[in-house]
Amino acid sequence: MMADLLITNVRPHGGALTSILVQSGRIAAFGVAEGQGRAVFDGAGRLAIPGLVEAHAHLDKTLYGMPWYVNTVGPRLIDKIDNERACKRSLGIDAQRQSARQVALTVGHGTTHIRTHVDVDTECGVSSIEGVMATREAHADHVDMQIVAFPQSGLLRRPGTLELMDAAMRLGADAVGGIDPCSMDRDPKGHLDAVFGLAQRYGKGVDIHLHEPGEMGAFSMDLIIERARALGMRQQSVVISHAFCLGMPDIAAADALMAELAAAEIAIMTTGAPSRPVPPLQRARAAGVVVGTGSDGIRDTWGPYGNGDLLERAMFLGLRNNLRKDSEIELALDVCTHGGAAMMGLSDYGLAVGKPADLVLLEGPCVAEAVMSRRADRITFKRGVLTARAGAALFSVP
Helix, strand or coil: CCCCEEEEEEEECCCCCEEEEEECCEEEEECCCCCCCCEEEEEEEEEEEECEEEEEECCCCCCCCCCCCCCCCCCCHHHHHHHHHHHHHHCCCCHHHHHHHHHHHHHHCCEEEEEEEEECECCCECHHHHHHHHHHHHCCCCCEEEEEEECCCCCCCCCCHHHHHHHHHHHCCCEEEEECCCCCCCCHHHHHHHHHHHHHHHCCEEEEECCCCHHHHHHHHHHHHHHHHHCCCCCCCEEEECCHHHHCCCHHHHHHHHHHHHHHCCEEECCCCCCCCCCCHHHHHHCCCCEECCCECCCCCCCCCCCCCHHHHHHHHHHHCCCCCHHHHHHHHHHHHHHHHHHCCCCCCCCCCCCECCEEEECCCCHHHHHHHCCCCCEEEECCEEEEECCEECCCCC
């Protein structure tokens, strides 16, 4: 049985100083005085926020901790995909080792939940799924992880991939991934038949990468909405990641799509990418769309960027969406916490009595300042157990 812990001198969401009583890994009460022999952790006046939610990662791809990779890859999406598939063997990218390294990196920054897309293809089979599943098991006390079986190289264009996706679902993947039904497989009906068919067979959700821009992306998005409605898939069991088409110049068309997404309870994920049109955050939230975010790839063969810091991601969302007011910066952080949790279907989440004690303590006078300053001295708890301090995980990885 887990011992009680009293976290004192903290300011939930920047409010008044109080204490948080943790019992059996859950928040039992606020404002409890010291005593009764409980262990005490002094928060020293820090802000308390719910654990950060990394709602879109690729843990099996990162080169973090490996020698520097000199990137000479062409500009097209397929160039990056084909190069990455070849590099898995030539560079010795071990999915278990690399995913563990990224877990430690992100937990150090305050992450308590991760959704990761893991490649399934005819080159690596389901070995990456197996490797990341081993990491999930090894670090179950440090982070909660959802695994999406992801056909990065296409689902139909490489025969045998669909059978491997089925094998990944049998192994225990949490959701079925997809990618660009029109531009990748050039068969939107066939692609979505396969993705939603697997989801129905295994009773799992769907998370589809949709990079397709403009009218092509809008067409694919409309087909996804149509499938989700027909199959009765609601409450964030369907996610559209990136959703670049919602950044189209035709604002009326984008708003109509967002209204449809909200009505169908389909969530979206945006990284606030600077190089592509992106979903307008404030308009999406105003329409009732659930929005999560994530780091996407970190230091991989696609690019050298990323550090797994979701406070930095909140800043990127603010920059991309012209968020300047304190309340707007708080909205960006909410996408990195409650938005990601809702996207992942985590009903048991938040800084409230009865919820798991997954929280981060931050230095700063208020939430907006903490996001802007992004100080390294963060303290992370997972179910009331200290997992990271001063920006570093308190557990070892390969």
